[in-house]
Amino acid sequence: MAEKVGYIGLGLMGKPIAMNLIKAGYQLTVYNRSPQAVQELEAAGASAADSACEVAQHSDVVFTNLPDTPDVEAVVLGDEGVLDGCRPGMLFIDNSTITPEAARDIALTLAEMGVDALDAPVSGGDIGAKAGTLAIMVGGPRHAFERAMPIFNVIGKTITYVGDSGAGQVAKVCNQIMVAAQMVAMGELMLLAQKCGVNPAQVITAIRGGAAQCWTLDNKPERLLSGDRSPGFKTYMQHKDLGIVLDTARTYGMPLPATSINNQLYESMLQLGLGDLDNSAVIAVLELLAGMKLANE
Numbered sequence: 495m496a497e498k499v500g501y502i503g504l505g506l507m508g509k510p511i512a513m514n515l516i517k518a519g520y521q522l523t524v525y526n527r528s529p530q531a532v533q534e535l536e537a538a539g540a541s542a543a544d545s546a547c548e549v550a551q552h553s554d555v556v557f558t559n560l561p562d563t564p565d566v567e568a569v570v571l572g573d574e575g576v577l578d579g580c581r582p583g584m585l586f587i588d589n590s591t592i593t594p595e596a597a598r599d600i601a602l603t604l605a606e607m608g609v610d611a612l613d614a615p616v617s618g619g620d621i622g623a624k625a626g627t628l629a630i631m632v633g634g635p636r637h638a639f640e641r642a643m644p645i646f647n648v649i650g651k652t653i654t655y656v657g658d659s660g661a662g663q664v665a666k667v668c669n670q671i672m673v674a675a676q677m678v679a680m681g682e683l684m685l686l687a688q689k690c691g692v693n694p695a696q697v698i699t700a701i702r703g704g705a706a707q708c709w710t711l712d713n714k715p716e717r718l719l720s721g722d723r724s725p726g727f728k729t730y731m732q733h734k735d736l737g738i739v740l741d742t743a744r745t746y747g748m749p750l751p752a753t754s755i756n757n758q759l760y761e762s763m764l765q766l767g768l769g770d771l772d773n774s775a776v777i778a779v780l781e782l783l784a785g786m787k788l789a790n791e
Contacts, residue, residue, distance in 0.1 A: 496520055499645065500553030502546050502569055502576070503590070504531035506725065507616065508559035510623040511589065511649050516540055518648040523552045546570070550579030555645065556586050562734055563592040570600055582608025585638055587645075589630075591615045591735050594660035594667070594742060601634060601659035610638035613659060615666035616650065617673070619726035621713060627651040631669070633661030667742050670735040673773070674756040676710035677732075681777030684715065685784050694788070695719055714774045721790040723775040730769035733760040 496519065501512040504526040512535055516522050522540040525548070526532050532542050543549045546569045550556050556576055560566050566588055570576045576586060586604055588597065588611070597613035604611045612634035622628040630650040632639050639655045646653045656665045683701075684694040695715065702711040717723070736757040743750045762779045763769060771778070781787050 497554040497585075497645075498523070498552060500524070500543070500549035500556040501559070502526070502549055502557065503559035504535065505559065505561075506620050506728065507623045508589070509535070510620065511557075511559065511616075511628075512540065513538060514623075514626045514649055515645070520645070520648075523549050525549045545574040545579075546576050547574040547579035550576045550584065554584060555642070556580070556584065557589055558587075559589040561590070561731065563596045563738075566590050566592050567596060567600070571603060577603065577607065580604065580607055580609050584609045585641060586611045587614050587642060588612070589614055589616050591666050591670070591731075591738065592663060593738055594633075594663040595745070597633065597663045598660040610635050610641075611659065612638050612642060613662040614642075614646070615662055615669075617666070617669050618650075618709075619713075621726055622651075623649075629669075630654070631656050631662045631665035633657055633663065633665075634659050664742070666735075667739050670732070670739050671750065671753050673710070674732060674736055674760070675752060676708055677714075677774050677776050678756050678759060678780075680710050680714060680774065681780045684718070684777065684788055685780055685786065688789060689784065689786065710774070714772075717772070718774055718777060718788060719790060723771045723778070725770060725772045727773050728769065729760060729763045729771050729773050729775060732773035733757070733764055733769070736760060 499520045500523045502525045509531045516538050523543050524535050524540045525543045536542050558566055586609055601611035612632055614630050614632045616628040616630050618628040626649055628650040629652040630646055632655050656662050687694040687697040698715045759776050759779050
């Protein structure tokens, strides 16, 4: 019999992930602060809960997908949280991006209740969430990872066991270093091509078949060239994640000079009121610096 699953946090990523679990036949209980997403999932066959505690009471496996570390801590450890509704033998899985230290602390607290915990942040944006092709990087007990694999296979394509609790979040920290670098580099090269009088779309076609090939060049240029800067992954979340990256680097005494500069560019986006745009819209800051606009096709 398939395990009963709970999903808490039905935002840009959480809602399509939850929808894929319903489509795969899982009995799903959901909770979210805003009701619209809950109503959509109810219409698709999910059951609605009034609290995180209630989700845990009705589930064998509980997922969270929330904006930041304090949100996860409150939903798991706070009043009417997951901890209040859990029982020995349950499995907790966090798809959020939070600090590795918080992931370890939550795992230790849940272990005292006989509950295994996996930190399992995801990458791939709303495109991957909708298609069920996310990259999932997982930290926690190996036996819990193996238990979760049938569910992970529904929502992701590349599922990697990285190590003990917190290791998944360390992998996501490293992932976000690369994501930010790619977004900034893409903006720079597109604007440089245009400044030189060459079609940026043709440059992208020329270079993404070679050493420059990456997910960002495969998925983002056409949207930018069409003038679409709506979010697949919001800028304010990218900025939040880079804050976690830099905090982790300070904890371990690791200099990250390029990431620090990229973080300043995303900080500028927030100051410009562009926090709800896609993280690829960092090109807007580069446009201001260059005194030019990317021409739409």
